[in-house]
Amino acid sequence: MPFRTTVRLLESFYEASTLDRSRAEWPPHPYRVFCALVSVADPDDPLHDAALQWLEQQPAPVVRVPAQSAEGQVPRCAWVPTNGVAAQPSHTLLPGRTAGGQTRVWRERALARPVMVFEWPTVPPAGVAAVLESLARAVPYLGRATGQALLHTSVESAGEGGEEGGPWQVWEPAGADVVAGVQSLRAPYPGLLERLRWAHAEGQYAFQQARPHPYVLRGAQAVQEPGVVEGRFADLVTFAFAPGVSLDAHLTMKVTGALRGRVCDLLAAAGHDVEAMVAMHGHKERGDERGVCAFLGLPFVGRRYADGRLRGVGVALPRDLDPVVRRAVLASLLRTDGGLSTLQVPALDWPLDLVYVGEGATPTDTVAAVRPQRWTRPSRQWATALPMVLDHFPKRNGREIEESVAVSCRMAGLPEPRDIEVLRTGAFVPGAPSLSPGAVRRYEDDPPLPARHVRLHFAEAVAGPVIVGSKRNYGLGLCLPTNTQDGGYGA
Template structure:
């Protein structure tokens, strides 16, 4: 194993989070660390040797490294107002009141390390003594990471790292970090040649977001999803989550009209034992101003679909730029391309992540409601609904009349007399979404999301 130890003598790390610049980034992303190594190789106008360049290429082509790092205080920093050197314009300089003329707001976020101020990156390959010496010399030339305020001392070793909080790349992780891709070194060379060290640089093309999960003592057992996820943005729709069932049916009806006699059983759903596509309206919930408005449509394609059925469904979706809603509204459908500025409601990870704890966004309409609506009987009926949907029986179930998410519709707002309930369920192992359950699960009523942190004990 190859390990890169980076120490922070001042006990702090200054770098902005790419999603929220007012907050500090923690832990440092592997792509940022790789760029710092490349900068060290070219420091003081030196040119790296062929062997050093080959070692940098080996690092960018390796699998994402595991990380060990201490906890840190990542509270958002205060807003500062600084003078700028903007060119004069006919509109006059921007100002923030008579006391702050010609000032612009700036953030200088800092993460204060709460443990031993050192992080360790580990790659699963070995080097000979000479290669290790060259890499160690590169690391020794690193002066800072992030901004120049966070000084570092770095070294490469082949020894085992100290047992800190260790994370490794995993498809069911909840920590998303940027890692370099093959071609990143050449991209950095080209950017430097074009920009000459200018602080304004284009967005990197040769890096990717990789999810990381905390390593446990033994192998982690997970329940993988039975669906492939697609998402579409819905423009011009004012519907709420309480009528998700009708909206989901409208989308299925539109697809069936395009496919006509070619519509497979997974689309029309008339064959009870066949696989079913889920048409899931995606409501905006989970923040103080959320009202449960439908922002998009998620289409969950069963993994067992044949190639022909999948191709027919995708072709029909491609031919459906607009969706006519039951009240006569016409909404525009637009495929969602996931990115740093994508609305959280439309991000795939919001609905398809791994978690042992899930809470209902829309109430679950029970498959087989009990004759007497007692708590224990309702819990048993809810467990049966989850098992019928293909999920393991949960360890615990908490019933409620309201959702754990702000903006989620209450049980009373669902326009049906069928027994329904909100629930928070805890599984014995991480379960991958989408999690849907109940009689109306294929139309978005009975849709779950990972439980908010404030409800986790």
């Protein structure tokens, strides 16, 4: 018998958008239900905490929605006042002012019946069920605040009808062997309650604590998991800064530019013809499809206390690199005259000491950001740890921007993602920084291409490192693998 949370909307519309706000969220994500329960819970009540902790420990729920639904072709629009708060408010922050002089836009889904059901497979203890029911009855809305709803929990016999008859569309957690028709829905996970409370105290958004879970429409044909797709790069050689040393991610382009120059200097000092090594300097003739080395700044992201600061650097060697050049680069990095041991960054008054980090390095929090396997583990889902710079200007921040990201993936030697999520602000990975326009340009006259945090979903597992965008050779667009089964980041 499943444990059900039934959501009855007061109107036949579900008002919630995808993270990039380009379309309506459908089906509804179970993560929203859990966040709604947390929002009405008393953080000082141990019974509330115990019930929510029980719920977050359960497997992802089945989601039942009306089979007949449609997204509005034109999103809803409304004028809204600002919520700005300042010690000395100016005329731009007065409550009567509109937000930037523009209407707010949100997407909605029209439903044949205003009912949705979330089914967890485990029956809770009687006391837990009672607490969850009291919390559910206190929830005022789901999705946007305008989406008023009544929530109710129950333990009932499994069936297809929920509270009302009629055809249902059933989304269930996907097994590891299913790749066709998989859609990522945000779902609760162990430890989420603590993360949400911490995020609230730190002024962070709830969506930044979300972890995706693969779902598939019931009846979808299962396809066996194929082999891992090899990425563009075969080797990742990483170096950590000295203990206690970190750099602001805004210096990424300066750090990676200095790293590229330093590696070329080491090769030249060893007697190699750097000008002939196209993979190092990247100046290729039109039609030359050979891969180019990528020089990376490695940020500390994906952990609870991640700050997004650089903890080290790395050099990614392309898979088609000439074996002679590969041996020369590795020798210069690791052996010749002590290898790469220091790095002088123009923005710093002192040289950075570097320590080589091998595959067997101790996975402490500081070194974890610099371990090669953290960035190379095969995964079907990757999210940017540093924002990517688009390869061209999209027409507008709608579906065109996702198509631009798809083009960037093809240019980076990756398979085309089956799904792309783009954020206008914020990041998918905890701690991942957003960079100013000046920090994503190498030269002053570089075109002001947009920089965005993205999440890529591939039909097959792709081996890293995955780096996308026009500044990928200098580390921007570096992605972190996300385990789609447990939502973990990296290794």
